[in-house]
Amino acid sequence: MAEYMKKASKNLQDSQELQKQWHDQKAVLIQYQPGQKVWVLEPVAPRALQDKWSRPHLIVEKKGEVTFLVDLGTARSPLRVLHVNRLKPFYDRADLTLLMATDEGQEEESDPLPDLFSSTEQDALVEGVVLGDCLTDEQKDNCINLLGQFSELFSTVPGTKSWCEHTIDTGDSMPVKSKIYRQPDHVRDCIKQEVQKMIELGVVEHSESPWASPVVLVPKPPSKDVKREMRFCVDYRGLNQVTKTDAHPIPRADELIDTLASAKYLSTFDLTAGYWQIKLSEDAKAKTAFSTIGGHYQFTVMPFGLKNAPATFQRLVNSVLQGLEAFSAAYLDDIAVFRSTWDDHLVHLWKVLEALQKAGLTIKASKCQLGQGKVVFWDTW
Missing domain, CATH: 3.10.10.10 (HIV Type 1 Reverse Transcriptase, subunit A, domain 1)
Incomplete structure (x- = not known):
């Protein structure tokens, strides 16, 4: 039984590594600068499993390789460390347009x-x-x-x-x-x-x-x-x-x-x-x-x-x-x-x-x- 468990664990690890290789082929490391505006993916209360992109917030500083300190502007939790996957850049409208x-x-x-x-x-x-x-x-x-x-x-x-x-x-x-x-x-x-x-x-x-x-x-x-x-x-x-x-x-x-x-x-x-x-x-x-x-x-x-x-x-x-x-x-x-x-x-x-x-x-x-x-x-x- 122990042998079967080792084989199953080895197969699972190999499968995960293969999936990571396929994912990393198109993955790009995203960097944000302090003061940059970003959208934040937050859970919708009271539905913890439902998320939505909330209004633009400011990046305060980089905390880790893929984590950033974000100013959410709320009284309960004004600053929060978030993973880069829960952020996306916010772009202001251009001042000049042809039409x-x-x-x-x-x-x-x-x-x-x-x-x-x-x-x-x-x-x-x-x-x-x-x-x-x-x-x-x-x-x-x-x-x-x-x-x-x-x-x-x-x-x-x-x-x-x-x-x-x-x-x-x-x-x-x-x-x-x-x-x-x-x-x-x-x-x-x-x-x-x-x-x-x-x-x-x-x-x-x-x-x-x-x-x-x-x-x-x-x-x-x-x-x-x-x-x-x-x-x-x-x-x-x-x-x-x-x-x-x-x-x-x-x-x-x-x-x-x-x-x-x-x-x-x-x-x-x-x-x-x-x-x-x-x-x-x-x-x-x-x-x-x-x-x-x-x-x-x-x-x-x-x-x-x-x-x-x-x-x-x-x-x-x-x-x-x-x-x-x-x-x-x-x-x-x-x-x-x-x-x-x-x-x-x-x-x-x-x-x-x-x-x-x-x-x-x-x-x-x-x-x-x-x-x-x-x-x-x-x-x-």
Whole structure:
């Protein structure tokens, strides 16, 4: 029996040594310096067998060949010696990037009620377009001449000539009618003003629809130069629950960034209140109805907050840019034109602007950039 135990122990040792040899072929000794940030693999309380990578911590000093003293920043155990296998390096974001993607305004999880009223009081002149600092005087003249040919495209008023129409398929569902939310006096006055503005723009009208969604005002993100304002919003969650899904795909932001990242010249266009440039079918108008203390209204154009609004808008933009995909990309109302040579970039800008003009769309000049080395793209409402 003792002989069998010796053989089993010898076989186990040989097997372990062989496994170690295979493991060490690709193993690399990792070294960390004092002050370096690292992720720490810690157990999840109360599940001792479940781990997670916790926020970055600082290396204090090296204690052994494969152990380091780490500052965990906790009152109970501020410093702890950890094996290198429970650490991995943390990398800060680079300060300079060719392309930045932001989603400042679209706070879908914290604020599911998007902004309905985009400002129509911004400068509509072509001179409001931002030209790249890296452009020569001749290249800037090229841009100015190009914009002059399409000056009618730039407007603070949403275009009304688009062929696209949004429908809302609710099947056999009964009309959804929600009660008006209680609002303080100053909020009711603000809602009344916003509704009147939209009536003057022709985007809403009086309604006798059996459908009704409530209105709320949501604070806009604070700005250094502008007093904090309120967003006019309609809570369409009840309507969205009975609306059949439009499966038209929305582009992946990371894939768009990869597409644009290698370009030398980048230009971006932002459509004026993009959703409002799409008409509603007669049936859909009634379903967008909302109620306020002052009355019952419905939209004549596609409002923000509808379940399938992004799919409809992306379908429109994809159709407009069909055949131009080699040098243009769009994420909803943000359109980017990219190229490595200036002459080609000018030609492609002309083609994209011509396509937008034929589609009857309008562009917000103050949010357009031409000939940039880096841009802010995917900056939704």
